[in-house]
Amino acid sequence: MGFAHRLRNCLAGLAAAFLMVTAPSLMAQARGELTGTVTGPDGAPVGFALVTAAGTESGYRLAAATGTDGTYKFSLPSGDYRVTFESLGYQAVEFPVASVRPLSRLIENCEFESTEQTQNDTSAEPAQQTAPTSSGKPQEPSLEDLGIAPSQTKGNAREQALLDKRSHMLKVHQRLGLITIAPLGATLITSAFAGGRETSRASRDAHAALGATTVGLYFTTAYFAIRAPKIPGTKTRGPIRLHKALAWIHGPGMVLTPILGEIAFAQKSRGERVHGIASLHGPVAIVTAGAFGTAVMSVSFKF
């Protein structure tokens, strides 16, 4: 009865942890709506304009033409999209990041500029930048004079969106990691009342509940680090290397500790002394907590 009860509790805990870890990916699969109206410089709707939504992360791509009233509507899996609008006689327009959220509607209206207008505007730009030498004013060096090609000065909105998403996810990772320290510390403290001969069932339950919370929070924290976009061509340098290396200790530790804890719990509930592999629960937990704490400190303080 006791073991079955504990097994049920354990399974419920694992299911909760699984849900916490997978909830973000389940949310990501939910769909949202991207809609809007495409108009010309005079405000008139532009029909049959090509609208393309390309997932910045997922690679999901969908294209459609606007109706005669200039409107378009997409049903898309939630995520960030680069939306482009093209139509003959107009300069193409690109929205670098349109964030479609589950079960919500995002309105992105587009107003085209005519090609002629854009050409006039761009032709005026270099004239302002180049200082006339004939007026007696000194010639100003340009970026081209420094050997910097125009392509090197051009911004990359997609890369910026990737960096923004990476930073956002790592910020969540950092906050959740700090929050995880609280139940982790509490689990370690309650372990003193859960493992001895004179322990009560209630203190063991409290210890197990705190441990399950720690594990759930830990894997949610890990999710945000693992799923954060990687920036191509970046070589890992500095304290972050230690931070990442320590994950190979506390990661397996966070899987092993609750399994060993469950076996130890069952042995204690049967009135037995903790023995066999279950006796490693304490040492594994301490190594795991130590590695986790060091990982937090490795990116928080300068050594």
Added chain:
Amino acid sequence: MLRRLLISFCLLSLPALAAADSQWVLEQATLTYHVSHPLHQFDGVSHAAKGKGFCHDGECNFLIAVPVKSFDSGDSNRDLHMLQVTRGAQYPLVSVRTRLPESAVTSAAINLDLEVQFAGQTCEYKQISFQRVVQNGETRITGTIPAKLTDFKIDPPTLLTMPIKNDIPVRIDLTWHPM
């Protein structure tokens, strides 16, 4: 035929005659930003700056440009965060322009008005002091630009919920070579 050749030569050489009287080229550069956080003090260094100066009619114009990506603080994760908060992918270059009288180029101490373009913003710094030392025919200019995050509308990044200080002074060490 000879006349045509002479006229062609004169027409082709006009732009060259109208060009700058003298030029300066940036030989070596070290730009270092300094960041203060309650738990950290760190520097980001770049040696990738390029620069030129054109002097004409007693006045000189200088331009220095450096890729935002080239700053190295010794931690790739921190550098990527800095690149993100400074919108370095969208605005990949930092450029500094200044104009000064040609006579000031030979002074030991120079006060300059700087126009800095960074993170999609332009900020002017007035009368920034620089020291000048001449060694082996090359001119070394050193000084510090008292830049602030708010000058470029950059939200201060946080670590453990504590933001970095608004001041990000940029130390400049430039070696110029006359052409």
